[in-house]
Amino acid sequence: xxxxxxxxxxxxxxxxxxxxxxxxxxxxxxxxxxxxxxxxxxxxxxxxxxxxxxxxxxxxxxxxxxxxxxxxxxxxxxxxxxxxxxxxxxxxxxxxxxxxxxxxxxxxxxxxxxxxxxxxxxxxxxxxxxxxxxxxxxxxxxxxxxxxxxxxxxxxxxxxxxxxxxxxxxxxxxxxxxxxxxxxxxxxxxxxxxxxxxxxxxxxxxxxxxxxxxxxxxxxxxxxxxxxxxxxxxxxxxxxxxxxxxxxxxxxxxxxxxxxxxxxxxxxxxxxxxxxxxxxxxxxxxxxxxxxxxxxxxxxxxxxxxxxxxxxxxxxxxxxxxxxxxxxxxxxxxxxxxxxxxxxxxxxxxxxxxxxxxxxxxxxxxxxxxxxxxxxxxxxxxxxxxxxxxxxxxxxxxxxxxxxxxxxxxxxxxxxxxxxxxxxxxxxxxxxxxxxxxxxxxxxxxxxxx
Amino acid sequence: xxxxxxxxxxxxxxxxxxxxxxxxxxxxxxxxxxxxxxxxxxxxxxxxxxxxxxxxxxxxxxxxxxxxxxxxxxxxxxxxxxxxxxxxxxxxxxxxxxxxxxxxxxxxxxxxxxxxxxxxxxxxxxxxxxxxxxxxxxxxxxxxxxxxxxxxxxxxxxxxxxxxxxxxxxxxxxxxxxxxxxxxxxxxxxxxxxxxxxxxxxxxxxxxxxxxxxxxxxxxxxxxxxxxxxxxxxxxxxxxx
Numbered sequence: 001x002x003x004x005x006x007x008x009x010x011x012x013x014x015x016x017x018x019x020x021x022x023x024x025x026x027x028x029x030x031x032x033x034x035x036x037x038x039x040x041x042x043x044x045x046x047x048x049x050x051x052x053x054x055x056x057x058x059x060x061x062x063x064x065x066x067x068x069x070x071x072x073x074x075x076x077x078x079x080x081x082x083x084x085x086x087x088x089x090x091x092x093x094x095x096x097x098x099x100x101x102x103x104x105x106x107x108x109x110x111x112x113x114x115x116x117x118x119x120x121x122x123x124x125x126x127x128x129x130x131x132x133x134x135x136x137x138x139x140x141x142x143x144x145x146x147x148x149x150x151x152x153x154x155x156x157x158x159x160x161x162x163x164x165x166x167x168x169x170x171x172x173x174x175x176x177x178x179x180x181x182x183x184x185x186x187x188x189x190x191x192x193x194x195x196x197x198x199x200x201x202x203x204x205x206x207x208x209x210x211x212x213x214x215x216x217x218x219x220x221x222x223x224x225x226x227x228x229x230x231x232x233x234x235x236x237x238x239x240x241x242x243x244x245x246x247x248x249x250x251x252x253x254x255x256x257x258x259x260x261x262x263x264x265x266x267x268x269x270x271x272x273x274x275x276x277x278x279x280x281x282x283x284x285x286x287x288x289x290x291x292x293x294x295x296x297x298x299x300x301x302x303x304x305x306x307x308x309x310x311x312x313x314x315x316x317x318x319x320x321x322x323x324x325x326x327x328x329x330x331x332x333x334x335x336x337x338x339x340x341x342x343x344x345x346x347x348x349x350x351x352x353x354x355x356x357x358x359x360x361x362x363x364x365x366x367x368x369x370x371x372x373x374x375x376x377x378x379x380x381x382x383x384x385x386x387x388x389x390x391x392x393x394x395x396x397x398x399x400x401x402x403x404x405x406x407x408x409x410x411x412x413x414x415x416x417x418x419x420x421x422x423x424x425x426x427x428x429x430x431x432x433x434x435x436x437x438x439x440x441x442x443x444x445x446x447x448x449x450x
Numbered sequence: 451x452x453x454x455x456x457x458x459x460x461x462x463x464x465x466x467x468x469x470x471x472x473x474x475x476x477x478x479x480x481x482x483x484x485x486x487x488x489x490x491x492x493x494x495x496x497x498x499x500x501x502x503x504x505x506x507x508x509x510x511x512x513x514x515x516x517x518x519x520x521x522x523x524x525x526x527x528x529x530x531x532x533x534x535x536x537x538x539x540x541x542x543x544x545x546x547x548x549x550x551x552x553x554x555x556x557x558x559x560x561x562x563x564x565x566x567x568x569x570x571x572x573x574x575x576x577x578x579x580x581x582x583x584x585x586x587x588x589x590x591x592x593x594x595x596x597x598x599x600x601x602x603x604x605x606x607x608x609x610x611x612x613x614x615x616x617x618x619x620x621x622x623x624x625x626x627x628x629x630x631x632x633x634x635x636x637x638x639x640x641x642x643x644x645x646x647x648x649x650x651x652x653x654x655x656x657x658x659x660x661x662x663x664x665x666x667x668x669x670x671x672x673x674x675x676x677x678x679x680x681x682x683x684x685x686x687x688x689x690x691x
Contacts, residue, residue: 327468352688358578358579358580358597359467359578359597359599359642359643360597360643361467361468361471361597361642361643361644362468363468364468364470364471364474364644364647365465365468365470365471381684381688382681382684383684384677384680384681384683384684385647385648385681385684385685387677387680387681388647388648388677388678388680388681389471389647391677392471392474392475392478392647397676397677402677402680404684
């Protein structure tokens with residue numbers, strides 16, 4: 001079969017799954033294509049005249065890719081796995097529509113990165129973060145780190161490596177013959193008071209000595225150095241200074257780049273999104289030909305709707321991921337949920353780690369009375385306390401299950417009844433929840449899949 | 451039918467640590483037993499209502515300053531109420547305001563309502579974290595668990611008893627092992643979380659004490675506190691970690 005015929009066959013599958021709405025439209029065509037021609041990604045990606053930007057990270061891949069796509073478009077026609085299908089099958093599926101596109105923007109699963117990157121031969125490789133705050137994933141992440149080091153050590157001069165300098169693991173990766181663009185946060189006032197509970201021991205990737213942090217911004221991301229071997233956070237090419245968070249709605253920061261600096265108001269909140277924005281800006285800069293104005297405009301018009309209300313498909317069911325961490329934001333979320341009058345299932349994950357706020361008093365200021373869930377599973381470090389709060393909000397305790405284990409709680413929430421499933425989680429619980437979903441390969445925002 | 455009347459002082463100003471959670475608990479534990487519950491919000495300029503329990507929560511410095519003068523105006527009424535068997539409960543900032551004064555870092559002195567012999571001065575660092583204390587209330591031993599977050603160091607006057615002894619955490623000043631105050635009908639504590647949901651025995655003690663002046667000895671039937679006990683066990687475990 002000629003290559004064009006293989007592509008046509010895969011496109012037919014894509015068309016079929018869209019028509020029948022059977023799902024799988026974001027991966028099945030690519031799977032078929034790869035089974036017909038394992039070299040398909042390379043051949044299709046070669047059609048992109050400006051090449052591809054490949055983005056990987058434990059967290060923020062989708063948002064970063066979406067931000068980057070937003071600031072490249074509409075001037076550039078992009079090929080983007082915007083559904084979040086980030087294994088090679090998802091990339092191959094997206095590439096079925098690469099004809100006439102000038103640049104690819106692909107988020108790629110951490111484990112799939114080496115093979116996907118080898119096939120895509122990216123012009124820009126963006127590495128956002130590698131979190132190891134889930135102990136059960138520690139081993140896996142070490143393995144991923146080793147695989148990434150092998151990948152980056154072999155990069156050619158045609159590639160620019162964009163890396164988060166605040167992540168000691170990423171900053172310590174070799175870069176082969178590639179040029180580098182390093183991004184990070186240059187605002188010590190934005191530092192956490194102490195290292196988050198789950199990230200309390202960080203070791204030098206070069207010599208294994210315990211790292212010293214001058215500032216921690218998120219997890220193990222921050223200003224760091226190794227007192228033993230001198231390994232330290234590299235100079236930042238693209239950075240954010242004077243960060244101001246505006247509740248859950250937005251944040252502002254001064255974007256500092258080799259092209260100049262600008263104040264940016266990003267319509268999504270959180271340090272996390274500052275990193276995502278930096279990664280997107282650094283990637284655009286590395287790609288070249290994107291002016292600072294376009295970068296700023298693109299970031300400022302980022303559609304926040306899904307940053308806070310992320311739709312995922314869990315076990316074939318619709319679920320909405322909602323970060324809740326303070327009364328004002330949580331009440332806004334609950335007010336929105338109350339608009340959905342269908343019987344709801346709720347998973348409420350309350351952690352009391354540093355990044356969540358160790359004091360969980362705030363849940364008593366949240367109007368959980370607005371909810372009338374059909375079933376509730378509470379989870380997290382303060383799962384029972386959350387259930388107690390909901391009981392006071394009038395939720396029948398016969399309808400509540402307290403399951404501190406997040407994964408078990410998720411399974412329980414999935415197993416109980418039907419109706420839309422809302423996954424509310426505090427900051428670290430959301431990271432954990434996303435980790436669980438990612439482990440299962442189901443962090444797949446599907447809102448743009450069709 | 452007996453009924454508990456609670457005056458919530460300055461709920462718009464002093465509510466920083468979800469003080470309304472404490473109101474929910476008092477209300478719920480009364481209503482589940484067929485005891486009436488009346489909550490009277492009392493803001494600056496309002497008259498001081500007659501109540502079985504006066505509740506004063508914590509606020510940010512600015513908000514506390516805003517109501518401090520108004521509270522002083524009520525000193526006589528609150529004193530009289532406490533003397534006739536009503537309870538006055540202050541939590542966090544509200545606790546500090548029950549004393550003679552608060553000495554800020556910059557030397558400013560914010561006068562308190564002086565219901566109890568104690569004073570507070572701002573320390574260099576905040577005392578933040580989970581806390582547990584052991585109390586003996588009318589011969590009943592109980593452990594109260596919650597969260598503390600305060601820069602103020604509170605010193606009790608000679609002979610004034612704390613609400614409890616610190617098991618884990620800092621308490622009044624991080625030095626003398628005392629936490630809060632219990633002086634007649636005046637009760638103060640730094641413990642929030644809020645204070646009452648995870649400490650149902652303390653809530654019941656407050657209800658019994660508050661009702662005693664008007665209703666005499668009230669028998670409170672036991673309630674199913676399964677979830678509260680579960681949350682409490684977790685909190686007691688976390689306070690040790």
